Amino acid sequence: MSSITVGSHAPDLSHADGHAHTQSFLSKYVFSKDHKVIGIQFLFSTLVWFLIGGLLALAVRWQIAWPWTKVPILNHLYAAEGGQMSPEAYTMLFTMHATVMIFLVIIPILAGAFGNFLIPLMIGADDMAFPTLNMLSYWFMWPAFIFLGASFFVEGGAAAFGWTSYAPGSSNVMTAPGSLHGQTLWLLGLVCVGISSMMGSVNYMTTIIQMRAPGMTMFRMPLTIWAMFITAILQAFALPVLTAALFMQLMDRLLGTGFFTPEGLVINNQTVAGGGQPLLWQHLFWFYSHPAVYIMILPAMGMVSDIIACFSRKPIFGYKPMVYAIAGIAGLGFIVWGHHMFISGMNPALGMTFMVSTMLIALPSAIKVFNWLGTMWGGKIQFTTPLLFAVGFVSMFIIGGLSGIFMAATPIDIFIHDTYFIVAHFHYVLFAGTVMGVFAAIYFWFPKMFGRQMSEFWGKVHFFFTFIALNCVFFPMHILLGQPRRYADTWHVSVFRHYQPVNEFITRSAIVLVSVQIIFIINFFYSIFFGKRVGRNPWHANGLEWQAPSPPGHGNFDFQPIVYRGPYEYNSPEVDEDYYPQNQPPPKDRPLASEDMGH
Numbered sequence: 001m002s003s004i005t006v007g008s009h010a011p012d013l014s015h016a017d018g019h020a021h022t023q024s025f026l027s028k029y030v031f032s033k034d035h036k037v038i039g040i041q042f043l044f045s046t047l048v049w050f051l052i053g054g055l056l057a058l059a060v061r062w063q064i065a066w067p068w069t070k071v072p073i074l075n076h077l078y079a080a081e082g083g084q085m086s087p088e089a090y091t092m093l094f095t096m097h098a099t100v101m102i103f104l105v106i107i108p109i110l111a112g113a114f115g116n117f118l119i120p121l122m123i124g125a126d127d128m129a130f131p132t133l134n135m136l137s138y139w140f141m142w143p144a145f146i147f148l149g150a151s152f153f154v155e156g157g158a159a160a161f162g163w164t165s166y167a168p169g170s171s172n173v174m175t176a177p178g179s180l181h182g183q184t185l186w187l188l189g190l191v192c193v194g195i196s197s198m199m200g201s202v203n204y205m206t207t208i209i210q211m212r213a214p215g216m217t218m219f220r221m222p223l224t225i226w227a228m229f230i231t232a233i234l235q236a237f238a239l240p241v242l243t244a245a246l247f248m249q250l251m252d253r254l255l256g257t258g259f260f261t262p263e264g265l266v267i268n269n270q271t272v273a274g275g276g277q278p279l280l281w282q283h284l285f286w287f288y289s290h291p292a293v294y295i296m297i298l299p300a301m302g303m304v305s306d307i308i309a310c311f312s313r314k315p316i317f318g319y320k321p322m323v324y325a326i327a328g329i330a331g332l333g334f335i336v337w338g339h340h341m342f343i344s345g346m347n348p349a350l351g352m353t354f355m356v357s358t359m360l361i362a363l364p365s366a367i368k369v370f371n372w373l374g375t376m377w378g379g380k381i382q383f384t385t386p387l388l389f390a391v392g393f394v395s396m397f398i399i400g401g402l403s404g405i406f407m408a409a410t411p412i413d414i415f416i417h418d419t420y421f422i423v424a425h426f427h428y429v430l431f432a433g434t435v436m437g438v439f440a441a442i443y444f445w446f447p448k449m450f451g452r453q454m455s456e457f458w459g460k461v462h463f464f465f466t467f468i469a470l471n472c473v474f475f476p477m478h479i480l481l482g483q484p485r486r487y488a489d490t491w492h493v494s495v496f497r498h499y500q501p502v503n504e505f506i507t508r509s510a511i512v513l514v515s516v517q518i519i520f521i522i523n524f525f526y527s528i529f530f531g532k533r534v535g536r537n538p539w540h541a542n543g544l545e546w547q548a549p550s551p552p553g554h555g556n557f558d559f560q561p562i563v564y565r566g567p568y569e570y571n572s573p574e575v576d577e578d579y580y581p582q583n584q585p586p587p588k589d590r591p592l593a594s595e596d597m598g599h
């Protein structure tokens with residue numbers, strides 16, 4: 001791959017100082033085509049939704065701990081009679097909590113915020129391949145924000161069929177509160193998120209294939225880039241299926257088709273158009289959404305790998321196996337979706353197949369965990385805030401991965417499907433995993449984004465409380481054996497009543513968990529304006545992004561980056577420092593090193 005031409009893709013040095021053209025405020029900060037600005041727009045938007053999603057979670061938890069008592073402040077959301085939450089409102093709240101967290105926070109913060117900010121910088125490009133498409137991918141999130149935000153206020157309230165939106169309830173109007181305009185807006189919102197993701201993924205693939213700096217061969221790319229690349233491929237193959245399914249459900253609701261409605265179904269004393277298959281929705285939905293759970297974690301895995309190598313001052317252990325593991329997880333991810341449907345009455349032989357393929361995914365996942373541990377082993381570990389969050393990610397992912405293997409076993413899943421064990425599992429991988437990884441990434445790349453550093457002291461305080469609180473919230477869910485998820489009130493079911501102290505403990509811990517995020521919010525905004533100013537490479541890291549100014553100007557680099565080595569050569573015997581930037585020529589060749597361009 002040494003033949004990448006410098007020509008058209010070389011950084012345009014005239015842009016590098018950020019003052020080359022005069023841009024209006026609107027074109028610079030609002031309708032910007034600069035990948036860094038777009039990344040930061042995604043970051044701010046998703047952080048706002050993160051807060052909203054967190055408050056929705058608290059309302060859900062309040063009802064479980066203290067059923068039918070008035071929820072402070074949030075009871076205005078669902079305009080309850082006498083301040084009491086109705087079961088319908090509860091259903092709406094957990095549906096919208098998950099929808100917001102998955103589609104408006106996790107997916108866009110990983111790909112939209114970090115994918116955008118990091119990809120061109122880490123591969124030594126001046127911007128994305130298609131800057132206008134990139135801008136549109138951000139602005140297509142806004143209809144989604146508006147549809148989903150407005151759905152709280154329409155007749156019948158927001159969608160209420162879970163983030164999985166199971167048919168036939170969801171595909172017929174007036175089957176339940178929340179199924180009127182709320183569900184239609186939900187579908188429209190998701191279509192827009194899908195369009196945005198598709199634009200992003202086409203852009204990321206093209207950029208990574210086409211725009212790497214000279215010498216940046218595929219196997220010299222940081223694992224963050226590998227993860228973003230493979231995630232973009234996953235998106236491109238899985239999303240069309242979801243989009244088709246969303247349109248089919250929209251047609252069922254609005255045009256009277258019956259893709260997902262069985263023959264002869266009677267709703268409100270009326271027979272509705274049928275002839276379809278509710279299970280078809282589940283297949284289409286999970287064919288997208290299982291790969292999507294990896295879309296929700298692979299980029300975090302990539303970023304965590306870079307952070308762990310940097311603060312262990314060691315090369316990543318098993319770089320190529322890490323790449324193959326990401327690819328393996330992605331490939332296997334397409335043949336396991338049936339593990340969400342074990343109790344849908346599938347043929348046992350098929351269940352067996354899905355069970356085995358699901359268990360196989362644990363292998364590449366375990367390879368990654370071992371390699372992270374191998375990277376840290378014997379390293380000169382620097383306990384910075386990003387490292388603490390990254391190690392938090394690894395340890396919590398182990399717990400989530402192990403519970404996944406329990407659930408993958410069909411005979412076990414029959415008993416734990418739709419119980420709190422599942423809720424524990426996906427919060428360990430998504431909150432304790434991905435969100436911790438995202439925090440690691442924010443603390444790590446903040447200096448590059450804003451030219452200043454977040455407070456390390458308050459970062460550690462934030463880590464400490466978040467880590468303890470999240471385990472108090474999600475670990476006890478494993479022992480609420482049999483307690484069904486999505487029930488508005490388990491207290492009135494006598495067999496679960498003795499769980500109530502645990503449920504109250506979880507809710508109290510959740511209040512702490514959300515509250516301590518205030519430390520993060522203050523640290524984040526304070527540091528943008530008053531944080532310690534830093535130079536280009538405050539962490540002494542190897543990646544190309546650290547060679548650009550902090551923050552980088554329009555066009556990113558103020559020199560032409562040429563890459564001589566992989567991204568993990570920490571503690572190399574060739575140099576005196578304990579890091580060896582990817583663009584630094586080998587000593588024997590300095591200052592000119594034209595032959596070592598990545599064969």
Ligand code: HEM
Nearest residue numbers: 293296297339340362401404405407408413417418426429
């Ligand atoms: C070791 C790897 C993993 C295995 C073996 C595994 C297995 C499973 C199985 C069998 C289920 C269905 C359980 C049921 O509904 O009865 C499930 C649910 C789920 N998993 Fe995993 N999982 C793994 C990793 C992950 C990761 C990395 C994520 C996300 C980043 C994830 C997110 C989810 C979510 C969101 C659900 C619940 C979906 C729902 O019903 O709402 N899993 N997992």
Ligand SMILES: [Cu+2]
Nearest residue numbers: 290293337340
């Ligand atoms: Cu799955």
